[in-house]
Amino acid sequence: MTVTATTAVTTGGALPGGEYDVTVVGAGVVGAAIARELARFPLRIALVDASDDVGDGTSKANTAILHTGFDAVPGSLESRLVREGHRLLAAYAAESGIPVEPLGALLVAWDDEQLAALPGLAEKAVRNGYRAARIIAADEVRAREPELGPGVLGALDVPGESIICPWTTTLAYATQAVRAGVDLHLNCRVQKVTSGETHALATSRGPLRTRYLVNAAGLYADEIDRLLGHADFAVTPRRGQLIVFDELARGLVRHVLLPVPSALGKGVLVSPTVYGNVMLGPTAEDLDDKTDTGSTAEGIALLREKGRRILPALLEEEVTAVYAGLRAATGDDDYAIRAHPAQRYVTVGGIRSTGLTASMAIAAHVVELLADGGLPVAGARELEPVRMPNLGEAFLRPYRDAELIARDPEYGRIVCHCERVTRGEIRDALASAVPPGSPDGLRRRTRARGGRCQGFHCGAAVRALFEEARR
Amino acid sequence: MSRDRTVDVLVIGAGPAGLALAARLAGAGAGRVEVLEREQDAGGVPRHCHHGGFGGPVRPWLTGPAYARRAVRAATAAGATVRTGVSATGWAGPLTLETTSPAGLERIAARAVVLATGARERPRSARLVPGSRPAGVLTTGELQQSVHLYGQDIGRRAVVVGAEPVARHAVRTLRRAGAEVVAVITERSRGTAVPGVPLLTATTVAELRGRGRLSGVALRHEDGRCGLLACDTVVFTGDWIPDHELARRGGVALDPGTRGPCTDASFRTSVPGVFAVGNALHGVERAATAAGEGDAAADPVLARLAGAPWPDPGPPLVVRAPLLWVTPNRLTDVVGRPLLLRSAEPLTAPVLTAAQDGRLLWRRRVPARATSSRSLTLPPGWTDRVDRSGGPVVLAIG
Numbered sequence: 001m002t003v004t005a006t007t008a009v010t011t012g013g014a015l016p017g018g019e020y021d022v023t024v025v026g027a028g029v030v031g032a033a034i035a036r037e038l039a040r041f042p043l044r045i046a047l048v049d050a051s052d053d054v055g056d057g058t059s060k061a062n063t064a065i066l067h068t069g070f071d072a073v074p075g076s077l078e079s080r081l082v083r084e085g086h087r088l089l090a091a092y093a094a095e096s097g098i099p100v101e102p103l104g105a106l107l108v109a110w111d112d113e114q115l116a117a118l119p120g121l122a123e124k125a126v127r128n129g130y131r132a133a134r135i136i137a138a139d140e141v142r143a144r145e146p147e148l149g150p151g152v153l154g155a156l157d158v159p160g161e162s163i164i165c166p167w168t169t170t171l172a173y174a175t176q177a178v179r180a181g182v183d184l185h186l187n188c189r190v191q192k193v194t195s196g197e198t199h200a201l202a203t204s205r206g207p208l209r210t211r212y213l214v215n216a217a218g219l220y221a222d223e224i225d226r227l228l229g230h231a232d233f234a235v236t237p238r239r240g241q242l243i244v245f246d247e248l249a250r251g252l253v254r255h256v257l258l259p260v261p262s263a264l265g266k267g268v269l270v271s272p273t274v275y276g277n278v279m280l281g282p283t284a285e286d287l288d289d290k291t292d293t294g295s296t297a298e299g300i301a302l303l304r305e306k307g308r309r310i311l312p313a314l315l316e317e318e319v320t321a322v323y324a325g326l327r328a329a330t331g332d333d334d335y336a337i338r339a340h341p342a343q344r345y346v347t348v349g350g351i352r353s354t355g356l357t358a359s360m361a362i363a364a365h366v367v368e369l370l371a372d373g374g375l376p377v378a379g380a381r382e383l384e385p386v387r388m389p390n391l392g393e394a395f396l397r398p399y400r401d402a403e404l405i406a407r408d409p410e411y412g413r414i415v416c417h418c419e420r421v422t423r424g425e426i427r428d429a430l431a432s433a434v435p436p437g438s439p440d441g442l443r444r445r446t447r448a449r450g451g452r453c454q455g456f457h458c459g460a461a462v463r464a465l466f467e468e469a470r471r
Numbered sequence: 472m473s474r475d476r477t478v479d480v481l482v483i484g485a486g487p488a489g490l491a492l493a494a495r496l497a498g499a500g501a502g503r504v505e506v507l508e509r510e511q512d513a514g515g516v517p518r519h520c521h522h523g524g525f526g527g528p529v530r531p532w533l534t535g536p537a538y539a540r541r542a543v544r545a546a547t548a549a550g551a552t553v554r555t556g557v558s559a560t561g562w563a564g565p566l567t568l569e570t571t572s573p574a575g576l577e578r579i580a581a582r583a584v585v586l587a588t589g590a591r592e593r594p595r596s597a598r599l600v601p602g603s604r605p606a607g608v609l610t611t612g613e614l615q616q617s618v619h620l621y622g623q624d625i626g627r628r629a630v631v632v633g634a635e636p637v638a639r640h641a642v643r644t645l646r647r648a649g650a651e652v653v654a655v656i657t658e659r660s661r662g663t664a665v666p667g668v669p670l671l672t673a674t675t676v677a678e679l680r681g682r683g684r685l686s687g688v689a690l691r692h693e694d695g696r697c698g699l700l701a702c703d704t705v706v707f708t709g710d711w712i713p714d715h716e717l718a719r720r721g722g723v724a725l726d727p728g729t730r731g732p733c734t735d736a737s738f739r740t741s742v743p744g745v746f747a748v749g750n751a752l753h754g755v756e757r758a759a760t761a762a763g764e765g766d767a768a769a770d771p772v773l774a775r776l777a778g779a780p781w782p783d784p785g786p787p788l789v790v791r792a793p794l795l796w797v798t799p800n801r802l803t804d805v806v807g808r809p810l811l812l813r814s815a816e817p818l819t820a821p822v823l824t825a826a827q828d829g830r831l832l833w834r835r836r837v838p839a840r841a842t843s844s845r846s847l848t849l850p851p852g853w854t855d856r857v858d859r860s861g862g863p864v865v866l867a868i869g
């Protein structure tokens with residue numbers, strides 16, 4: 001069967017009439033992955049988000065690690081989905097050009113208590129199906145990470161951990177979904193749900209009708225749940241503040257440096273990013289306000305104190321960004337993925353700190369739950385592959401690609417000097433299937449304005465290009 | 472697959488410093504002198520400084536754009552090649568730069584390379600100012616370009632952070648763009664007031680507020696008082712850092728005080744054949760100072776082309792607090808030009824000392840006022856007393 005796709009991304013005005021087969025609320029990495037998975041079937045699908053862009057919630061602000069799941073709670077749903085998600089996303093990334101660097105992680109022990117915890121963690125990794133972790137001695141740790149601060153006692157080596165580009169991941173899912181015919185409605189906040197034969201959603205852009213409903217609203221999944229009469233979990237935003245250091249710091253660190261988890265949480269890590277920076281964070285603070293993604297003086301001071309111990313030289317480098325993300329914590333130690341077949345409704349809640357890694361596995365699991373609840377899922381097809389623009393520093397960027405520039409000189413015209421973003425890339429992003437809704441969205445697609453000068457040199461030029469494209 | 476070329480002198484950056492140097496070199500018959508500029512237009516920062524105040528002491532002052540045009544004309548008239556839209560992205564060898572431009576990739580080897588890459592203001596993130604991340608948060612550089620080069624809309628109510636001279640330019644540019652400037656804020660106990668704008672001293676920006684667009688800044692006064700100023704724009708001014716990335720990628724040693732390449736009085740860096748001039752050395756000074764450095768670097772560059780040896784680095788020149796930095800940073804030969812010295816605290820007619828290995832080389836009252844944004848110029852005569860094989864030379868107040 002052929003499905004003729006007319007790509008539709010809408011950002012304003014009334015929503016299309018008629019009835020969708022499935023509507024996914026929330027275009028974060030999880031919702032976009034679900035929409036992409038559903039796009040394989042001959043169904044009419046909508047993906048809606050309150051924001052002006054995909055991936056504008058928690059999915060844009062995390063530590064960007066493709067986890068092995070070695071430290072999950074053995075036997076949990078999260079453990080299984082992270083393990084499967086790791087495999088699926090690694091393969092998908094290779095196929096679609098999402099930058100991934102398999103650096104491996106070291107869980108560094110700085111005191112006797114942490115050292116004593118390593119064997120238990122190694123054993124837990126095995127129970128999570130991960131067998132490659134092993135304990136290494138202090139001198140090996142130091143040889144592999146010469147810039148570490150004094151006092152290292154040993155480490156757990158987890159060679160399978162990788163770093164990934166979270167922005168391109170969400171965007172790849174959304175792009176593929178939209179190209180396959182999914183309607184993406186942005187600036188579209190779901191305010192009320194009336195359920196009967198179909199679900200009637202009241203949104204900030206008017207009514208939308210759908211037979212099946214998937215709630216992937218991240219921090220607001222509990223609120224959407226309540227609209228459908230469920231109150232079995234509550235989301236507490238757990239803020240994580242992060243500091244991103246300049247690319248010139250990249251030479252200081254070779255692995256993801258994880259802390260040994262304690263009773264107080266997972267702790268502060270130091271990790272390279274695929275953009276060639278070094279990241280320090282996150283904090284863990286339980287808040288009441290689901291919109292409070294601000295950084296604080298205390299948070300920054302705490303991170304600097306921790307960072308100084310882990311990698312003293314890092315603190316001498318320039319900072320390019322400070323930001324915060326909110327984990328959707330539920331007080332439970334596992335994902336809150338619940339099917340309500342009678343309501344033709346699935347909740348994807350509590351996707352706290354591993355949702356990027358697990359996204360594709362969560363999507364497959366959710367589609368199974370929908371099918372169990374009666375969604376017709378015959379006639380699956382292969383999706384047209386996507387090839388995403390490369391944002392990864394370890395791979396060939398356009399400004400270094402002689403052949404590409406020869407074909408199109410716009411890839412030789414650098415606009416953002418710190419991040420070496422060319423006019424060709426900005427042009428492509430502005431004309432892409434899921435175009436950016438703001439200069440920040442453009443940054444997540446190209447890195448433009450994301451560097452050390454934060455716009456001193458290029459800010460005006462980048463804004464001009466953005467505004468010109470919108471006219 | 473890049474094209475390989477060779478020139479005599481390759482200058483990176485077509486601001487006042489690079490252009491002045493190129494003009495002198497080309498005029499002196501240095502061979503092929505090529506200046507690379509990554510922007511579409513040459514001229515450096517003055518291109519977007521639409522106020523008077525540029526050039527030599529002969530008044531009337533020129534506006535920035537007029538000054539930039541004049542500098543570009545002088546360089547090209549002297550025979551230098553100024554290429555715009557070309558970014559130096561890295562090094563392919565000790566004296567070979569990699570470049571990207573719409574014409575493709577190149578590797579340009581030179582007999583002498585000069586870094587004239589300028590400086591930038593530290594943005595909000597580098598200053599670790601907490602809060603949300605709304606639109607409407609700028610540096611003066613971005614503000615000036617937005618208004619003067621692109622005619623973009625700026626907000627209605629603005630706060631300017633910093634009270635160095637550049638803050639005055641920010642105020643003027645904001646007003647010209649139709650914004651009301653509600654306050655100039657400085658952490659310092661003093662600052663230059665701008666007529667008609669409240670100056671809040673000993674005050675820090677504790678937090679930025681607002682989603683989407685800036686809605687206000689939370690302030691904290693030294694004495695503990697707090698407040699909130701409603702505004703939709705905030706401009707972070709001053710707090711300069713040299714654009715030293717190319718230098719670092721090339722293994723050029725930096726001075727810990729300036730964070731620019733460490734040079735001797737002849738603008739020689741730690742890498743033989745690589746020179747550095749202008750704001751790349753020390754953060755922002757007047758354009759005439761940057762151009763003066765470019766001009767003065769011509770002789771040492773010519774000497775290098777003629778085969779003069781690259782001297783071993785002499786003793787470092789270091790400062791003691793509250794002094795922030797001094798240029799040059801090494802003493803390899805007798806210094807012929809005044810030294811530039813910057814202090815963190817205001818100093819009026821300070822007594823300065825220079826000592827080496829416990830030996831006092833020089834002690835003098837300098838009859839001038841220094842601030843955190845205005846350098847002292849020190850006479851260089853005493854530098855002939857420095858023992859070239861001795862320890863660090865320490866400048867202090869004493």
Ligand SMILES: Cc1cc2nc3c(=O)[nH]c(=O)nc-3n(C[C@H](O)[C@H](O)[C@H](O)COP(=O)(O)OP(=O)(O)OC[C@H]3O[C@@H](n4cnc5c(N)ncnc54)[C@H](O)[C@@H]3O)c2cc1C
Binds near residue numbers: 050054220282352
């Ligand atoms: C500090 C931090 C570090 C992390 N590190 C990692 C890591 O290293 N590796 C990893 O795998 N994971 C990590 N995570 C977790 C990961 O980021 C999340 O699990 C993932 O982004 C969750 O995606 P989501 O789609 O569920 O939520 P979101 O990205 O928040 O998406 C939810 C979307 O729903 C929309 N929405 C909400 N309410 C409505 C409504 N009423 N109507 C319409 N739309 C609505 C929102 O606008 C939002 O776009 C980290 C998280 C944090 C905070």
Ligand SMILES: Cc1cc2nc3c(=O)[nH]c(=O)nc-3n(C[C@H](O)[C@H](O)[C@H](O)COP(=O)(O)OP(=O)(O)OC[C@H]3O[C@@H](n4cnc5c(N)ncnc54)[C@H](O)[C@@H]3O)c2cc1C
Binds near residue numbers: 489714749
């Ligand atoms: C807001 C403001 C107001 C000012 N007002 C005055 C004033 O009134 N009077 C006055 O005398 N001075 C003023 N100045 C100072 C004056 O502009 C500077 O001193 C002068 O521009 C410094 O010259 P420069 O050549 O060192 O650097 P810049 O002018 O910064 O030039 C450096 C050039 O190098 C280029 N470049 C950098 N890296 C690369 C690379 N990798 N490849 C290619 N090109 C590169 C940059 O694009 C830039 O054009 C002001 C400065 C500012 C910011």
